Amino acid sequence: MSSLKSIAKHPSICLIDSSTTLRELRQIHAHLLLSGLLNEPQVSGQFVAAIALRSPGNIEYSSRVLDRCENPTLFSLNSMIRVHSKSPTPQKSFHFYNRIRRCGLSPDNYTFNFLVRACAQLLVRGVGESVHGALMRHGFESDPHVQSGLINMYAEMGSLESCRRVFGGILDHDVVCQTAMLSASAKYGDIAFAEQLFDKMPKxxxxxxxxxxxxxxxxxxxxxxxxxxxxxxxxxxxxxxxxxxxxxxxxxxxxxxxxxxxxxxxxxxxxxxxxxxxxxxxxxxxxxxxxxxxxxxxxxxxxxRNVYTWSSAMNGLAMNGAGKECLELFSLMKKDGVLPNEVTFVSVLRGCSVVGLVEDGYKHFASMTDMYGIQPELEHYGCMVDLYGRAGHLNEALNFINDMPVEPHAGAWGALLNACKIHKNMEIGELASRKMLELEAKSHGAYVLLSNIYAENKSWEGVSHVRRVMKSRGVKKLPGCSVVEVDGEVHEFFVGDNSHQMYNEIKVMLGEIFRRLRLSGYMANTNPVLFDIEEEEKENALSLHSEKIATAFGLIRLKKDVPIRIVKNLRICWDCHDFMKMVSRTFDRDIIVRDNNRFHHFKGGACSCRDYW
DNA sequence: CTAGGGTTAG
Structure with missing residues (x-):
């Protein structure tokens, strides 16, 4: 036995890690084979498991080694089930599960835990349930890790009910399965139950x-x-x-x-x-x-960097208006051999959209299916409408919607409506908003956009009609809210908010801002018909959009070389957009606004969105 | 030296 132990710690096996190449594995394999060590089930098991656990990139190789092995150990088979459970091909776990029986071994609690996790990845109807049945027959349903796996599996399969049934059937709750139930509850929004579990955990x-x-x-x-x-x-x-x-x-x-x-x-x-x-x-x-x-x-x-890393960076660049850099990163990613996924393409298309690269956008959109076999989803169609629309190709955008192979969603019509607002097109705008409101009758933004298109085209009956419909349908909206951070402390302002402890100073500063902006030619948006995104209490002179209040506060409290960063829960309106541009010039301050759509970096009187909003 | 928790879009 003692010799076995020393064999199991064979130095060449200990060396295997994620940087080990296939070539090196072959050398180790040949070495073990020549020295006759590979006939020891313990050694071959260690070899296979070491690859599976520490060098998952070479999983195919260890799979072949194992398939040729006469007496694989349960340990090595379990290890193979484990790696495949986390891979894109979880069904391969079952190959090794079946081999356990054929080798005359019996599965243990590890086997079932990994197998259950494979089912959670696989999401094929009925498979998870039958594994659940099998593990009960083997008497492993009282193992905390198996229980945790089951709860996790049913959470993935979309059934909080099943999670609760499993959890409810357990007499003695271990921390491990309590934690799994906590996560499942939070995932389905039952944060109260998650808290309850957390609070009563003994350890x-x-x-x-x-x-x-x-x-x-x-x-x-x-x-x-x-x-x-x-x-x-x-x-x-x-x-x-x-x-x-x-x-x-x-x-x-x-x-x-x-x-x-x-x-x-x-x-x-x-x-x-x-x-x-x-x-x-x-x-x-x-x-x-x-x-x-x-x-x-x-x-x-x-x-x-994996596809998540690249996509996040690309998405960030697109959101911040750096479309060219976003596309450059996309080519680097491909050069690096990382395969883009459907999320990556949302970033790519948004990148094209923010800088008006219609041709490139179309090219990338087509490459999704042609080169990567990714079926475009609603988000991608929405991005394409946005791409055409922003660039002013409204008819192409409309044709694109009409040619969509799936039923257009509110987002697609919304993108078109937004483009109609930018390019002041009333006819297509009416169509787009009608379609959008059929799908989302309570969408506040759609009414506002439509009303403003009417106002800009001086169609006053259109404006009043929209307002009447809105009222009759009881359309509600979120109150606008902006957040500014000073010295790590978060300050929150709502529309017309006068509750801040420094409100008197803020009021004085706002007066000062408006006085100086007027001297530079700023005309407050006084058009009474132009529909305000946050129209309520407009008659109150002190009722200002939250981002204006936040800007005043930032001017008071932040040092001159620090940009004023504002986070807003709604989309910034045109008037505030103008206001920010002028403040950035008049006060020589950088202002960065994150609204619920994208970033606006105001500097020296201009905005990074190039007024594409 | 095998088991739990985490990331991109919308």
Missing amino acids: RDTVAWNAMIAGYAQCGESRQALNLFHEMQLEGVKVNEPSMVPVLSACTQLGTLDQGRWAHAYIEKNRLRMTLTLGTALIDMYAKCGDMDKAMEVFWGMKE
Whole structure:
């Protein structure tokens, strides 16, 4: 036995890791074969498992080795099931599961755990249920990891009910399966139940804390996510890489660059590894908080990049108006041998759209099916309509919608409507809004756009008609809200908000801004017919859009060389857009606004969106 | 030295 142990630790096997090449594996294999060691099931098992666990890129090779092996160990077969469960071909797990029986072995709790996870990936009707049945027959339903896998599987299959049934059937809840149930509940928006589980866990480990933080972030409870992370540190729980991903995601949602920077510094100070996932979350955070330079710095600093990493960076560039750079990155990605997916193409098309590259956009759109076998989805069609529309090719945009092989969705008509607003086209605009409102009768934005198209074309009866319809249908909207961060503290302003403790100073500053802007020729949007995106309380002189209040506050509290960063929950309106441009020139300040659509970088009187809104 | 938690779009 002792000799077996030393064989199992054969130095060449210990050397295998993710950088090992196929050639090197062949050499190790030949070496083991020549020395006769490979006949030992333990050694071949170790060899196969080492490849499976530490060098998944060479999984095909270890699969062939294992297939030729007379007496594979359960350990090596389990390892193969495990790698395939996380691969794009989870069905291959079953090949090794079947081999377990044929070799006269019996599956253990590890086998079923990995197999269940393979089913969660596979998502073929009935397969998960039959594996569930098989593991019950083998008596593994009381294993906490198997239970956790089952809950996770049913969550993936879309049935919170089944998760609850599994969970309810367990007498003694282990932390592992409680954590799985916590994640499943959060995934389906039942954050209250997730909290309840978290609160009554007898022992909360890092994984449980991470799951709860991620649950908050997924449900859009960003503040709660950040609060819980701070609590986690106070409790002295060990923080690791997966802890930071939802923390960054919360910063991304809030648009709070200072907090995001703090999280980045925390990662470095605690020497957390810059894994693919963590790096991608960091790039996304910087991109969506408006610091695209920093996002690219992180991007280029990464050792490896997958399709998520590339797509995040490309999406960031597109959102920030850097369409050319987005397309350059796309060619580099392909050169790097990374295969684009459907999400990548959303970024590519948006990149083309923001700089008006109609031809390139069409070329890339066609390449989706021709070269990559990716079926365009609604988002891609929406991007194409936006591409044609923004460039002023309204008829082509309309034809494109009419030729769509699937039923056009509200987003496609919305993109066309938006283009009609930019290019002041009333006829197509009416058609687009009618179609859009058939699909989304309560879409506030559609009414506003249509009304403004009428107003700009001086069709007053059109304007009043829209208003009547809106009222009769009870269309509601979110109140506009803008957020500014000063010294890591988040300040929130609503439309016409006078509740801030510094409101008196803000009021004085607003007066000063308007006085100076008027001297430079700014005409406040006084057209009483032009429909305001946040029209309510317009008659109140102090009722200003939240981004104007936020700008005044930023001018007071932020140093001159620091850009004023504003995050808005709605789309910025034309008047505020003009206002921002003029403030950026008159006060010589950079202003960066993230609205719910994209970024606007105001500098020296111009905007990065080139007034394409 | 096999089991849990995390990322892009909408």
